Amino acid sequence: SGWEVGYWLFDWSVARWSWRYQYDTTPTQPHPAEGFVRLFGGDTSRWARLIRFQDSLLVGRNLLSYITPTTPIDEISWRWLPAFQPRLPLPPKKLYRHPSRYAAEFRQVMEGWAQALQNWPTWPAVTPPDSARAALAQELALAWEITRLRVLFRYHWLRGLLSPRESPQEATHLDTLSAILSQAERVVVRFPLRYSWVAAERVCRSGRRPCRHPHPSYRFGYLWPAYTLHFWRRELSQLAHGRWSPLHQNIWDIPRLIGLW
Structure with a gap:
């Protein structure tokens, strides 16, 4: 599976980075950017900048x-059940209902966020030696762009949450979110769908409920939320209509998810 291959690649990368290289008996400190240089060529410093930027x-x-x-x-x-993954410091519905109360608390975060978006590095223009590496470079460039759009989308989403309700500021952020979503739609359809013999099972573009996947809580298909940008659309709808129920545009089998059956 892709999960297992990911672990294998991780172990392999750690082993290579831990290897001791020497030039004229002087040890050379390896760097993760060297893998990009071997695959695609280019300048080590540019790849290293991407890695440092994303990590920081x-x-x-x-x-x-x-x-x-x-x-x-x-x-x-939000208060009593443990978090399954990283999440906001406060529930979004609190920010939506009391934006003026929490605006100052998020001001520093938003300022740093805006600065990071302004300084977002571009993906290096490379000329790989063969078509396979060229396709991989193109896919990674798309992944870098969709990451930027996601960061930009959530920035304006949070700005919208912290704006007064039914204000011009909120309307501006809603319009911006719709525009970013349209950009993301044009990017995500360019990702290659490999292994076509399982695509029908794992990517349900229509989102119909009969399209199932072995995972007990994802009846829409494992890749469907990512391919259709479902959570982007749901977040936009939440902000536009103030719908914060877990059942709003829900694709999870909640009783099964929490172990009731």
Whole structure:
């Protein structure tokens, strides 16, 4: 499976980075960017900048907590049930209902977020030596772009939450979110769908309920939420209509998810 291959690649990368290289008997410190150079060529410093930027932004500044969609468990009980994944410091519905109360608390985060978006590095233009590496480079470039759009989308979503209700500021952020969603739609359809013999089972583009997947809680298909940008659309609808119920545009089998059957 892809999960197992990911672990294998991780172990292989750690082993390579741990290997001791020497030039003229002088040890050379390996760097993850060397893998990109071997695959695609280019300057090590540019690849290293991408790695440092992503690590410092998503992990170092804990931006993952701000761009990850909320789960039904979060929305059922934010306070008492444990988090399944990184999440906002406060429930979104609190920010929506009392924006002026929490605006100052998020001001510093939003300022740093805006600065990071302004300084977002572009994907290096490379000329891989063969078609397979060229296709891989194109896919990684698309992944880098969809990550940027996700960060931008959640930035305006949070700005919209912290704006006064039915204000011009809120309307502006809603329009911006719709435009970003349209951009993301044009990007995500360019991702290659490999292994076509399982695509019908694992990617249900229509979102119909009869399309099932072995996972007990994803009856819409494992890749359907990512391919259709379901959570982006749900978040836009939540902000536009103030719908914060876990059942709003829900695709989870909540009773089965919490172990009732």
